[in-house]
Amino acid sequence: MRSGSRCLPPPGRQRGFGYMLVLFALAAMGLTLAGAGQVWHTTAQRDKELELLFIGNQFRQAIGAYYTLTPGEVKQYPATLQELLEDKRFPYPRRHLRQLYRDPMTGSTQWGLVKVGDRIMGVHSLSEAPAFKTDFQGRDAAFAGTTHYGQWVFGPAMSEVLP
Numbered sequence: 001m002r003s004g005s006r007c008l009p010p011p012g013r014q015r016g017f018g019y020m021l022v023l024f025a026l027a028a029m030g031l032t033l034a035g036a037g038q039v040w041h042t043t044a045q046r047d048k049e050l051e052l053l054f055i056g057n058q059f060r061q062a063i064g065a066y067y068t069l070t071p072g073e074v075k076q077y078p079a080t081l082q083e084l085l086e087d088k089r090f091p092y093p094r095r096h097l098r099q100l101y102r103d104p105m106t107g108s109t110q111w112g113l114v115k116v117g118d119r120i121m122g123v124h125s126l127s128e129a130p131a132f133k134t135d136f137q138g139r140d141a142a143f144a145g146t147t148h149y150g151q152w153v154f155g156p157a158m159s160e161v162l163p
Contacts, residue, residue, distance in 0.1 A: 122155025
């Protein structure tokens with residue numbers, strides 16, 4: 001008897017079932033990973049939405065504080081976002097905003113500006129991606145019914161800036 005002859009099946013009996021089993025296992029793993037990737041993408045976008053709401057509210061508060069703390073009788077909004085970082089209208093500069101935040105949707109520090117004349121009354125994301133969140137309450141209630149992140153405009157409500 002030759003060595004190794006017991007390990008190999010006789011010719012003509014090999015049918016490739018092991019190969020087919022490996023192919024089906026790979027296909028099943030691929031489908032599972034595709035589903036996991038979709039869930040991960042959705043979770044990451046929802047996290048970015050929460051970050052956008054936080055950062056937008058930081059801008060909202062900073063613009064409102066700039067307006068409210070304007071010295072003198074005539075109140076005004078900032079002309080640039082840099083004025084929120086260092087308000088030089090006082091003997092000691094005030095900081096209404098700690099930093100110019102990045103837009104979590106675009107990854108850029110560029111924001112869409114809502115202006116009246118040459119003054120900034122609000123900011124919004126430059127992303128036109130569809131939003132997941134549709135149910136808003138409280139200070140973000142005005143976002144109800146919006147479909148894209150660029151429609152979420154963060155600025156002080158008139159009740160916040162009027163005496």
